[in-house]
Amino acid sequence: MNFASDNVYGVHPKVLGALAAANEGTAPSYGGDVYTAQAEEKLKEVFGCDLRAFLVTSGTAANGLALSALTPGYGAVICHAEAHIAVDECNSPELFTGGAKILGLPAQGGKITPALVEKTLKGFIRGEHDPKPKAVSLTNATELGTCYAPHEVKAMSELIRPRGMKLHMDGARIANALAGLGVTPAELTWKAGVDALSFGATKNGAMMLEAVIFFDLPLAEDFAYRRMRGGQLMSKSRYLGAQMLAYLEDELWLENARRANRLALRLRDGLRQAAAIRIPNPVEANEVFAIMPRGLYDRLLAAGAKFYDWMPDSLGDAIAPDEVFARFVLSFATPEEDVDDFLRLVAKG
Numbered sequence: 001m002n003f004a005s006d007n008v009y010g011v012h013p014k015v016l017g018a019l020a021a022a023n024e025g026t027a028p029s030y031g032g033d034v035y036t037a038q039a040e041e042k043l044k045e046v047f048g049c050d051l052r053a054f055l056v057t058s059g060t061a062a063n064g065l066a067l068s069a070l071t072p073g074y075g076a077v078i079c080h081a082e083a084h085i086a087v088d089e090c091n092s093p094e095l096f097t098g099g100a101k102i103l104g105l106p107a108q109g110g111k112i113t114p115a116l117v118e119k120t121l122k123g124f125i126r127g128e129h130d131p132k133p134k135a136v137s138l139t140n141a142t143e144l145g146t147c148y149a150p151h152e153v154k155a156m157s158e159l160i161r162p163r164g165m166k167l168h169m170d171g172a173r174i175a176n177a178l179a180g181l182g183v184t185p186a187e188l189t190w191k192a193g194v195d196a197l198s199f200g201a202t203k204n205g206a207m208m209l210e211a212v213i214f215f216d217l218p219l220a221e222d223f224a225y226r227r228m229r230g231g232q233l234m235s236k237s238r239y240l241g242a243q244m245l246a247y248l249e250d251e252l253w254l255e256n257a258r259r260a261n262r263l264a265l266r267l268r269d270g271l272r273q274a275a276a277i278r279i280p281n282p283v284e285a286n287e288v289f290a291i292m293p294r295g296l297y298d299r300l301l302a303a304g305a306k307f308y309d310w311m312p313d314s315l316g317d318a319i320a321p322d323e324v325f326a327r328f329v330l331s332f333a334t335p336e337e338d339v340d341d342f343l344r345l346v347a348k349g
């Protein structure tokens, strides 16, 4: 019963198989191989547009490197207060951007709104004494298991574009967002005004694979240098390309995400039956957050379940001192019976 994260699970067998197949013979190094080239072509097909895609090995690297193309060191990137770039990456975005300010705004449900961003931008009145607002970063699906719909992404883009700012999307769980929203990759990204996307695959079936995707092509200029300098140009890049091809083939990525999301809804429905549990946010992807008494939390952990006591910052008074804000993450590989076994434990109280 492991709901600690989606990255506690392994690699999808089709991705592993593709790695073994790519292991035959020799291949040009540093991205000159056919797998890497085909992966970029496949991503163009998936997103239905021209784009530039750069494969990297972690979401943290994808975010920091992507943002480095969007802002100089004197810039500011506005995001949610609990965004991964703000609180989970040990200042890596600041390092890669050469010092840009990552400005996290507290907001309900893991989502910032154009109104909140507009209000924040009004505070930048001191010229060069403030950092220059250069980008907004939206995490989709969010850190709280909610999603930005295409119209919400578009509204943000429409606010910031006339101000010369760029829109980044942290898509560590974009497959889950797409599956939850039932929209196309194009609708959620470039058609809604996203300029650069950190396209996650690791959490949803790959081994170690993310892509930095630029829809705004001039942003990709010199990105190869940024990636190299960041230590993210793999000499054996064929293994990244092969993972990406298998991940996208026959919509494996979306199938995996749909399964994880379906299990999240099953868990949510079961948890809702327990009188002592409240679910404060809509479950729109593969994560469930539940407020529960600490006693119950401790008993569930003692019974062998694995899940986290998450940060309750965004909940304010909605959580009592003897309660826990528990996070459950469902994966493409979470056994269905684990959800049922866990719900039986919850029902026992």
Ligand SMILES: Cc1ncc(COP(=O)(O)O)c(C=O)c1O
Binding pocket: 057, 058, 059, 060, 061, 063, 084, 085, 139, 142, 143, 170, 172, 173, 202
């Ligand atoms: C929303 C989000 N972005 C980025 C990352 C970073 O990914 P990685 O752990 O591969 O660096 C994570 C990982 O948990 C995440 O949840």
